[in-house]
Amino acid sequence: MTTQELSTQDKDLIWHPFAPLLSPFEYIPLDSAKGVYLHTSDGKTIIDTVSSWWVNIHGHSNETLAKALYDQAMQMEHAIFAGFTHEPAVRLAQNLMTLLPEGFSKVFFSDNGSTSIEVALKMSLQYWYNKGNTNKTKVVALDGAYHGDTFGAMSVSGRGGFTAPFFPFLFEVDFIDFPTEENKEQIYLQFEKLVAHEDCSTFIFEPLIQGSGGMRMYSPEILDRLIAIAQQHDVICIADEVMTGFGRTGKVLATDHVSHKPDLICLSKGITGGTMPLGITACNAKIEDAFRSDSYAKALLHGHSYTGNPLACAVANASFEIFTSDTCQQNIQRVHTKHLAFAEKLKAYDNIEKIRVQGTIIAFDLKGFGETGYESSARQKIYPYFLERGILIRPLGNVIYLMPPYIITNEELDTVYQEILTFLADH
Incomplete structure (x- = not known):
């Protein structure tokens, strides 16, 4: 099939995400x-x-991951995970426990980031149900959040373009304003009033960075204070580490930057190095204890046909070995250092603002292109400009950001940086 034939067939048959x-x-x-x-x-x-x-952390078509996938496929591609188990899943759970905070005790397998959020919400809400407290049903989240596209995940995400057609069907959530250094004292007061209420069950957040919300960043100190306030009032804390996990913020988890740890952590995206879909919801012993019973009424009533898929688990184990290697960890720090140096160069341009770096992520806002959002006019200029020059940059409205695989070389980064500077000089 020629390139033109492929494009025509795609246009006739396939519905692509987030696009008219x-x-x-x-x-x-x-x-x-x-x-x-x-x-x-x-x-x-x-x-x-x-x-x-944001899924590919080791580079495309990584031979180690491909071999793990092949070897597992030749042994067992999938088997029902209800009533059975297998070595790749057990080994992955063991590997994850070395990365998760002290006191974490269980992992639940699902299919992707959105479903890992659904599982976390169900765990948190059923925690209170199993404890006999049916009043604790309210969830608190950060305004501007994006937790996924299933209905529970949409409910705890910010009300906006992604969710507008579904507003009538989403459950009620209390949102606090996005925290900054300027408004943090007001946020603490607003937040404490909400979590102190007897019906508050859960606080969910993207730690340190709201990805789809425009790469908005807030400090570890603010997050630490919010988690501490929530836990003082016995509110379950869910960290959505789907994007931030596996080194994106410079540490293994974004919540490694804070001293107060969440009760539930959601992982996906980088867990398999971008090779296979997989979601993880991990919980601490406090959550587990509420489900520790021989009664089916207290079981977590959730599952997927592909729960614990051996192929995904095997690849995740191979990715774990690469990720925890000295080479990978050094690459993360190298990319971070390069971004910091580039951020200094960006300061010379007066047509941008809010330059920010966290780990392997660098972002800045363009002036004069309106607000962040998929319908911003900025995308029509930025996206094709860089594609024509051999670079994939998907702006978040007026926000240009880079979140490359960790294996990107200094020379490749310099190529991207120079094209960005040329764009800024011409626009």
Whole structure:
């Protein structure tokens, strides 16, 4: 099938995510991907600076991950996880326990980031139900959050363009304003009033960075204070580490930056190095204790056909070995250092603002392009500009950000940086 035939068939048959059916952009046929590069069917190469929606941390078509996938597929591709278990899942649980905070005791397998959030919400709400407290039903979240596209995840996400058609069907949530250094004292008061109420059960948050909300960043000190206030009032804390987990903030978990730890942690995206879909909801012993019973009425009534998929678990174990290696950890710090140096260069440009760096993520806002959002006019300028120059940058409205695979070289980063500076000089 030619490139043109592939594009035509795609346009006729496939519904792409977060895009109008009459899209102003053509979908680019890909032949392959290797390292930080996407290879198009017509022979072009594109640097993947967004890790293909933040999942790819070790580079595309990693041979170690591919071999783990092949070896597992030749042994057992899948088996029902109700009533059975297998070595890849047990080993992954053991590996994750070395990364999770002290006191964490169980992991639950699901299919993706959104479902890991659904599981966490159900665990938190059923925790109170199992404890005999049916009054604790209210959830508190940060305004501007994005936790996924299933209904529970949408409910705890900010009310906006992503969720507008579904407002009547979402459960009620109390939102606090996004915390900053300027408003934090007011936020603490607002938050304490909410969590002190007898019906408050749960506080859910993206730690340190709201990804889809525009790479908005807030300090570890603020998050630490919010978790402490919630726990003083016996409110369950859920950390959505779907994007921030596995080194994105410079540490293994974003919550490693704070002293007060959540009760539940959601993981996905980077867990398999971008090779297979997998979601994890991990809980501490406090949550587990409320379910520790021989009664089916107190069991967590949740499951998926592909729960504990051996292929995904095997790849996640291989990714764990790469991630915990000295080479990978040094690459994370190297990328962080490069971003910091680039941030200093960006300060010379008066058409941008709010330059921010956290771990392997760098972001800044363009002036004069309106607000953050998928319908911002900025995307129509930024996205094609960089694609024409062999770089994949998916702006969040007026926000340009980089979140590359950790294996990206200094030379490849310099290429991307220089194209960004050229863009800023011309716009």
